[in-house]
Amino acid sequence: MGTILDGKALREKILANLKKQIxxxxxxxxxxxxxxxxxxNPASQLYVNTKKKVAQKIGIISxxxxxxxxxxxxxxVRKIEELNNDKTVTxxxxxxxxxxxxxxxxxxxxxxxxxxxxxxxxxxxxxxFTGEIPWAYPCTPKGIMQLLDEYDIAIEGKHAVVxxxxxxxxxxxxxxxxxxxxxxxxxxxxxxxxxxxxxxxDILISAVGKKLIGENMIKSGCVVVDVGIFKDESGKTxxxxxxNALEPIASYITPVPGGIGPMTIASLMTNTYDLYLKQNKLS
Amino acid sequence: MGTILDGKALREKILANLKKQIxxxxxxxxxxxxxxxxxxNPASQLYVNTKKKVAQKIGIISxxxxxxxxxxxxxxVRKIEELNNDKTVTxxxxxxxxxxxxxxxxxxxxxxxxxxxxxxxxxxxxxxFTGEIPWAYPCTPKGIMQLLDEYDIAIEGKHAVVxxxxxxxxxxxxxxxxxxxxxxxxxxxxxxxxxxxxxxxDILISAVGKKLIGENMIKSGCVVVDVGIFKDESGKTxxxxxxNALEPIASYITPVPGGIGPMTIASLMTNTYDLYLKQNKLS
Numbered sequence: 001m002g003t004i005l006d007g008k009a010l011r012e013k014i015l016a017n018l019k020k021q022i023x024x025x026x027x028x029x030x031x032x033x034x035x036x037x038x039x040x041n042p043a044s045q046l047y048v049n050t051k052k053k054v055a056q057k058i059g060i061i062s063x064x065x066x067x068x069x070x071x072x073x074x075x076x077v078r079k080i081e082e083l084n085n086d087k088t089v090t091x092x093x094x095x096x097x098x099x100x101x102x103x104x105x106x107x108x109x110x111x112x113x114x115x116x117x118x119x120x121x122x123x124x125x126x127x128x129f130t131g132e133i134p135w136a137y138p139c140t141p142k143g144i145m146q147l148l149d150e151y152d153i154a155i156e157g158k159h160a161v162v163x164x165x166x167x168x169x170x171x172x173x174x175x176x177x178x179x180x181x182x183x184x185x186x187x188x189x190x191x192x193x194x195x196x197x198x199x200x201x202d203i204l205i206s207a208v209g210k211k212l213i214g215e216n217m218i219k220s221g222c223v224v225v226d227v228g229i230f231k232d233e234s235g236k237t238x239x240x241x242x243x244n245a246l247e248p249i250a251s252y253i254t255p256v257p258g259g260i261g262p263m264t265i266a267s268l269m270t271n272t273y274d275l276y277l278k279q280n281k282l283s
Numbered sequence: 284m285g286t287i288l289d290g291k292a293l294r295e296k297i298l299a300n301l302k303k304q305i306x307x308x309x310x311x312x313x314x315x316x317x318x319x320x321x322x323x324n325p326a327s328q329l330y331v332n333t334k335k336k337v338a339q340k341i342g343i344i345s346x347x348x349x350x351x352x353x354x355x356x357x358x359x360v361r362k363i364e365e366l367n368n369d370k371t372v373t374x375x376x377x378x379x380x381x382x383x384x385x386x387x388x389x390x391x392x393x394x395x396x397x398x399x400x401x402x403x404x405x406x407x408x409x410x411x412f413t414g415e416i417p418w419a420y421p422c423t424p425k426g427i428m429q430l431l432d433e434y435d436i437a438i439e440g441k442h443a444v445v446x447x448x449x450x451x452x453x454x455x456x457x458x459x460x461x462x463x464x465x466x467x468x469x470x471x472x473x474x475x476x477x478x479x480x481x482x483x484x485d486i487l488i489s490a491v492g493k494k495l496i497g498e499n500m501i502k503s504g505c506v507v508v509d510v511g512i513f514k515d516e517s518g519k520t521x522x523x524x525x526x527n528a529l530e531p532i533a534s535y536i537t538p539v540p541g542g543i544g545p546m547t548i549a550s551l552m553t554n555t556y557d558l559y560l561k562q563n564k565l566s
Contacts, residue, residue: 122406122409123409125405125408125409125412126405126409128412129454130408156473157473157475165461171412178448182473183471184469185467185469186468187466190440190465190466191440192441197442
């Protein structure tokens with residue numbers, strides 16, 4: 001029976017710990033997260049509201065700056081430049097996706113690396129890619145690593161197989177595992193012998209968004225991390241992994257929901273606080 | 284018997300082709316490579332002289348700017364800013380390694396991405412890492428891909444195993460292979476079951492610098508690319524791979540010397556010319 005990697009419990013622990021530290025801040029400047037929201041995508045609005053609520057709960061000031069979908073790219077960049085220069089703002093986040101007429105990269109790269117709480121600007125990406133320490137790591141990959149660390153799961157020398165190569169999850173988590181001295185294989189839709197490769201994994205990270213990892217597909221004792229989250233035909237929230245089939249032979253396994261999902265927001269808050277500390281030279 | 288991947292022949296072909304194109308340039312502005320050389324490391328001096336000679340042969344103007352090892356970082360950055368703004372300079376290269384008192388990253392990142400002929404600045408690295416097209420790809424990885432392409436070696440869906448994770452070779456070539464839809468495993472000194480993993484490779488790239496890949500270690504038909512180059516005990520130039528042992532079962536194999544080595548300089552010249560074309564909107 002695999003141990004459940006309980007992201008919800010770790011999120012609560014991280015947030016309680018952050019709250020305690022933030023309550024004790026003696027400086028006038030306090031951590032403040034500015035979120036830029038463009039358009040009226042309901043999922044984005046929900047995410048942003050959750051971020052705001054969680055921030056509030058632990059004493060992080062937040063500001064949501066909303067724009068209509070028709071906003072000009074230059075206006076967003078100007079706003080970010082203003083936030084960059086605003087000493088009361090310690091973290092800036094642009095809620096993705098952005099409308100198609102906006103150059104996402106240009107907008108994200110206009111954020112000062114020191115305030116780039118999602119770790120997605122070129123400076124922070126390049127640091128990650130060369131094994132150096134960025135100002136902030138992307139939130140979901142960071143959440144994965146924190147959850148593994150919470151359960152003292154060894155990474156060095158292990159064979160980690162990452163399925164999926166998105167900018168937000170697959171690619172950065174592969175680099176973070178590599179930088180922690182795992183041997184890393186990245187798989188994707190063109191991978192021919194996926195079951196064969198998955199079978200060799202000591203640590204399996206699946207970030208695809210469809211039911212992919214079923215019975216008999218992992219080796220005994222594998223650590224299974226399921227980043228996928230979507231609704232199945234019956235409307236039930238599920239992940240890439242057949243949890244019931246794999247749980248008996250995994251050594252550790254994340255549930256969906258309640259695994260990596262809660263970790264993403266915990267990492268966002270940790271990043272916001274860490275950037276505040278670094279900017280104020282307290283860490 | 285494996286087909287020899289003849290880097291020397293491809294280098295000559297590439298250089299001849301570049302020469303023809305450069306001879307036909309009708310603009311007043313011509314491709315010009317500026318090389319910054321710091322200190323008196325004999326290997327660096329040799330490399331820089333080779334670059335100059337090859338550039339000259341094909342009609343690329345080159346300028347070598349030499350500094351004593353004691354040069355201040357700020358002076359290098361100022362020089363690079365001057366070269367950035369000099370319209371007659373189309374490509375800038377900082378010969379590595381730099382003395383320890385100089386922040387290599389800061390120096391490299393002061394090069395305009397459009398003139399960064401080694402593809403090592405953050406902007407170009409981040410593009411590579413996110414599967415987009417940088418202004419220039421790092422020269423050795425680019426040379427590897429060009430050599431594979433010259434022999435029409437399929438990459439998509441193949442399992443590529445990269446041994447070594449340096450910023451100059453292992454990490455970028457892994458990303459280039461991933462961006463061409465290979466399944467990619469990155470191995471290094473912490474990898475536990477290296478022989479087992481190597482045995483699964485359709486394409487093996489070894490960039491370590493010691494004799495590592497011997498008899499019976501590859502599967503039949505593997506494409507073997509040896510980036511290692513060093514002198515053995517008897518003073519003979521050799522690579523990571525036991526060429527004689529592997530050549531009979533590889534489908535393709537690079538010799539050392541004469542494989543990837545010559546490709547690096549060919550890629551540098553190609554990058555110099557390509558940056559010239561892009562800057563002048565000719566491509």
